Amino acid sequence: MVDRHAPASGQHGYRAIADGLRSQIDSGELAPGSKVPGENELMALHGVEQPTARRALEVLKNEGLIIARRGSGTYVREFRPIRRVSPDRLKAAVWGNGRSIWSADLDVRPHVGRTVVTVEAPSSLIADVLGLDEGEQVVTRRRRFLVDDKPVQLATSYYPEKLVQGSAIMAEDTGEGGSYARLKDLGYEPVRFREELRTRMPRESEREELELAQGTPVVLIIRTAYTADDQPVEVNEMTLDSAAYILEYKFTAQG
Structure with missing residues (x-):
C-alpha cells in the first residue's frame, strides 16, 4: 500500500x-x-x-x-491471459474432430460478436500470397471475438473465391470444425501453416472495436494455410488485444 x-x-x-x-x-x-x-x-x-x-x-x-x-x-490493470498455444491449436485432431481451434486455448468457445462475409477484390499482397491471377476475387470473412463479453481479437480471413464459392465457408456459421473442416470437405485440407507476428499501437478503429485501454498495443498475426501440395488456401489477418494474451509456441529439436 x-x-x-x-x-x-x-x-x-x-x-x-x-x-x-x-x-x-x-x-x-x-x-x-x-x-x-x-x-x-x-x-x-x-x-x-x-x-x-x-x-x-x-x-x-x-x-x-x-x-x-x-x-x-x-x-x-488485471491480466487474465488467454494462452494461445501453437502449433497445438492448428492440429487436424482439433478441427478435424469438429472442435473449434479455440478449444486448444479456452475451455469455452468465445462469442463471435459479428461475422461479415463478402466477395471482393483482394489487395495486391493477399492476391500474391494466394497466387491469384488478375481479376480473381476472394471470399472474405470478418469476425470479432469476445471472451466474457470483452472483445479480444479481430480476424479477417481470405479464401480464393474459385475454391470456396457456394460452400459453407460463405455462410455466417461454417459448422463444426470451422472453415478448415470445410476446406477439407472441398478437397483442400490445410496441412501446413505459416505465421508472422509483429506488434504496434492500434489504429483508432481497432482501439474502439477491441475496447482497448490507453497505452495497450496490439499483436498482429498473419497466418497462411497450405495444402499438402503447397497450395495456399487461406490468409488470416488477426489483431489481438496484447493485454488479453500469452503466446506460447512449442518446438522440437528435430526436423
Whole structure:
C-alpha cells in the first residue's frame, strides 16, 4: 500500500512519482485490480501541483499498467491471459474432430460478436500470397471475438473465391470444425501453416472495436494455410488485444 505518512516534498518530479508507483505494482504492493492513488492524493503525498500528479499517472497509463474507470478512479490493470498455444491449436485432431481451434486455448468457445462475409477484390499482397491471377476475387470473412463479453481479437480471413464459392465457408456459421473442416470437405485440407507476428499501437478503429485501454498495443498475426501440395488456401489477418494474451509456441529439436 502507499505510505500515507510519507513526507510531502516539492522535489518529487512526475517521473519519480511514476517510478514509485511502478515499483509498487511490480512488487505486488499494488495488486491487480487495486485502486491507485488519484491526483489529489499524489499531490498531498508528494507536495506537487496537479499537472505533475496527472503526468505521473499518464506515464503508467501509457505503459499499460493502470487503467482509468470513469467515475470510479484509476486501477492496476488485471491480466487474465488467454494462452494461445501453437502449433497445438492448428492440429487436424482439433478441427478435424469438429472442435473449434479455440478449444486448444479456452475451455469455452468465445462469442463471435459479428461475422461479415463478402466477395471482393483482394489487395495486391493477399492476391500474391494466394497466387491469384488478375481479376480473381476472394471470399472474405470478418469476425470479432469476445471472451466474457470483452472483445479480444479481430480476424479477417481470405479464401480464393474459385475454391470456396457456394460452400459453407460463405455462410455466417461454417459448422463444426470451422472453415478448415470445410476446406477439407472441398478437397483442400490445410496441412501446413505459416505465421508472422509483429506488434504496434492500434489504429483508432481497432482501439474502439477491441475496447482497448490507453497505452495497450496490439499483436498482429498473419497466418497462411497450405495444402499438402503447397497450395495456399487461406490468409488470416488477426489483431489481438496484447493485454488479453500469452503466446506460447512449442518446438522440437528435430526436423
